[in-house]
Amino acid sequence: MGLKLHNSLTRNKDEFEPMEAGRVGMYVCGPTVYGHAHLGHAKSYVSFDILARYLRYLGYSVIYVQNITDVGHLTDDADEGEDKIVEAAKKEKKHPMALAEYYTRSFFEDMDKLNCVRPDISPRASGHITEQIELVKTLLQKGYAYEVNGSVYFEVAKFAEYGKLSGRSIDQMQAGARVDVSPDKKNPADFALWKKAEPNHIMQWPSPWGMGYPGWHLECSVMSMKYLGKTIDIHGGGLENQFPHHECEIAQSEAANGVQFVRYWLHNNMVTVDGQKMGKSLNNFITLKQAFSGTHERLTRNYDPLAIRQLILNSHYRSPLDFSDAALFAAQSGYEKISEAVKAVRKSLRQASKGEPDEKIADDLTHLTERFQAAMNDDLNTSVALSVIFDLVRLANNLLEDGNATSGTLDAVDNLFRELGGDVLGVVKDEYEESGAGDEARIDRVIQILIEQRAEARKNKYFAKADELRDKLEEAGVVLEDKPDGTSWRWK
Numbered sequence: 453m454g455l456k457l458h459n460s461l462t463r464n465k466d467e468f469e470p471m472e473a474g475r476v477g478m479y480v481c482g483p484t485v486y487g488h489a490h491l492g493h494a495k496s497y498v499s500f501d502i503l504a505r506y507l508r509y510l511g512y513s514v515i516y517v518q519n520i521t522d523v524g525h526l527t528d529d530a531d532e533g534e535d536k537i538v539e540a541a542k543k544e545k546k547h548p549m550a551l552a553e554y555y556t557r558s559f560f561e562d563m564d565k566l567n568c569v570r571p572d573i574s575p576r577a578s579g580h581i582t583e584q585i586e587l588v589k590t591l592l593q594k595g596y597a598y599e600v601n602g603s604v605y606f607e608v609a610k611f612a613e614y615g616k617l618s619g620r621s622i623d624q625m626q627a628g629a630r631v632d633v634s635p636d637k638k639n640p641a642d643f644a645l646w647k648k649a650e651p652n653h654i655m656q657w658p659s660p661w662g663m664g665y666p667g668w669h670l671e672c673s674v675m676s677m678k679y680l681g682k683t684i685d686i687h688g689g690g691l692e693n694q695f696p697h698h699e700c701e702i703a704q705s706e707a708a709n710g711v712q713f714v715r716y717w718l719h720n721n722m723v724t725v726d727g728q729k730m731g732k733s734l735n736n737f738i739t740l741k742q743a744f745s746g747t748h749e750r751l752t753r754n755y756d757p758l759a760i761r762q763l764i765l766n767s768h769y770r771s772p773l774d775f776s777d778a779a780l781f782a783a784q785s786g787y788e789k790i791s792e793a794v795k796a797v798r799k800s801l802r803q804a805s806k807g808e809p810d811e812k813i814a815d816d817l818t819h820l821t822e823r824f825q826a827a828m829n830d831d832l833n834t835s836v837a838l839s840v841i842f843d844l845v846r847l848a849n850n851l852l853e854d855g856n857a858t859s860g861t862l863d864a865v866d867n868l869f870r871e872l873g874g875d876v877l878g879v880v881k882d883e884y885e886e887s888g889a890g891d892e893a894r895i896d897r898v899i900q901i902l903i904e905q906r907a908e909a910r911k912n913k914y915f916a917k918a919d920e921l922r923d924k925l926e927e928a929g930v931v932l933e934d935k936p937d938g939t940s941w942r943w944k
Contacts, residue, residue: 455467455507455510455828456830457831458718458831459717460694460717460718461717470685471683474511474512474513475512475513475514476507476513476515477685478503478685479518479676479680480497480688481518481521481672481690481697481698482519482520482571483521483555484521484522485520485537485559486539486540486551486552486555487555487739488555488559489558489559489562489563489739489740491730491740492690492723492730496720497563497566498566498568498761499720499764500688500718500720502832502876502878503686503688503832504516505877505878506832508875509871509876515572515573516571516572517572517573517575517680519574519577519671519675521668522548522549522552522576522578523671524665524667525537535665537655538655562741565744566757566760567758568878573679575675575679577671580674580678581657581666583674585646585666587708588645588659589660590708591606591645591704596610596611596704596708597645598638601636602648602661602663603644603646603647604644604645604661605637605644606643606700606703607642608622608641608642608643608703609622610707611706613706614641616702617694617717618699622639643669644667645670648661669696669704672697672701676701676705677705682705684713684714685714686714686718687713687714687717687718688718689720692729694719698717720769721771723773723774723775725737725775727774738750738751739938741940743780744757745896746897746900747900752777755780755783756787758879760783761879762783762790763780763783765835765838765877766834767835768831768832768833769832769834770831787879789842790842790873790880791881793844794848794880794881794884797866798866801859801862801866804858804859804862805859806859807858809858810858813847813851813857813861814864817844817847817865817868820843820844820847820872821872824837824876828876837872840872841879844865844872844873848869870882899941902921902925903939909921929943930942
């Protein structure tokens with residue numbers, strides 16, 4: 453069986469066939485960089501990292517594009533409110549682009565710890581203003597858009613297939629539209645391609661319609677088409693982006709080019725907390741940095757980034773993942789079982805007598821590989837694929853208990869750990885620290901405990917004690933940085 457993916461456009465599991473044999477173009481909506489990444493971001497980007505890894509495992513040459521939204525994403529995710537970057541910049545008293553740079557670096561730092569392979573291209577919305585203006589001009593020329601008072605809107609009534617991804621009709625969209633929708637729109641469902649900027653708006657660019665900035669939906673169409681062409685194989689993103697963001701991307705892209713925009717649409721489900729979506733707007737999120745350090749009130753300890761990755765793999769990418777400290781704790785335990793087995797195999801391999809792989813073990817490994825591939829081919833069923841890795845752990849532990857495994861046998865086991873657990877799932881490392889090399893992690897934890905004690909002192913207005921803790925940490929070379937979302941630290 454070949455790879456089948458659930459295509460949100462057809463609402464079926466479709467056999468995957470790229471446009472060009474052996475090559476895949478894949479675009480995933482990246483973060484809007486106005487805060488640190490949280491566990492909800494981790495589910496999305498680990499899920500699509502798995503897809504890119506598995507496509508490469510199958511032998512495809514993959515161009516993976518994941519953008520950075522640093523302008524144009526408004527606070528109500530539609531056409532009203534303030535730009536999320538600008539709003540956060542005001543709160544933190546930073547220039548918007550300085551804020552975007554800070555959180556972009558933070559995002560990649562967190563993704564690296566989660567062992568997500570960097571995208572081949574990470575374009576920024578602010579770096580593609582010229583191309584976005586050209587797309588708006590094309591849509592105006594073709595009669596799909598109209599300009600009012602310096603803003604340009606896409607007229608959804610002109611695009612007959614609007615709603616084909618989400619299954620919503622224009623009538624349903626009108627019925628659900630906000631009562632305070634812009635009076636400039638012909639139809640409440642019309643969406644902004646270009647927004648007029650007020651004189652005091654920091655992020656604005658000259659255009660044929662005056663000073664302004666691009667709409668959020670426009671950005672992803674332009675960046676995906678620039679790097680992957682007018683029709684792309686795979687477009688991914690969170691389920692919450694299916695409407696309006698992805699629906700609008702389809703409309704403007706296909707109206708401009710006259711060809712299908714995306715062949716396979718994939719959407720990951722969300723992380724929930726007590727049944728509610730985890731998100732910054734609800735203020736119920738746990739940042740990845742808090743999870744790594746164990747500094748959130750919902751956490752009882754710090755967690756290895758790859759244990760968090762393993763927690764995500766325990767659920768299907770299209771299923772919600774309800775967060776709990778207990779679930780993370782179990783994932784940490786499972787991750788440690790895999791890691792200890794891999795380390796034990798590699799240690800034994802260095803001491804094993806030379807010899808060919810055992811035929812029975814070789815057959816078992818082949819069977820495990822077939823089960824793993826069958827699970828991944830079935831719409832990336834990572835929970836079943838992960839269970840295969842645990843079966844490999846049991847096989848490895850039995851071999852080590854027996855004590856007679858040859859170097860060829862142990863090498864074959866290690867190679868399968870590297871291939872399936874490492875190259876595809878990303879939870880097995882190429883190299884592990886030797887025992888006793890965990891001092892850095894312990895130092896990190898001690899510092900975090902002192903930061904927590906200082907936070908508690910400040911909360912109880914024991915400011916002298918809080919200052920004393922800060923001073924002692926500084927004497928030890930630790931500089932504290934208080935931010936709206938908590939305190940971070942760095943070495944002097």
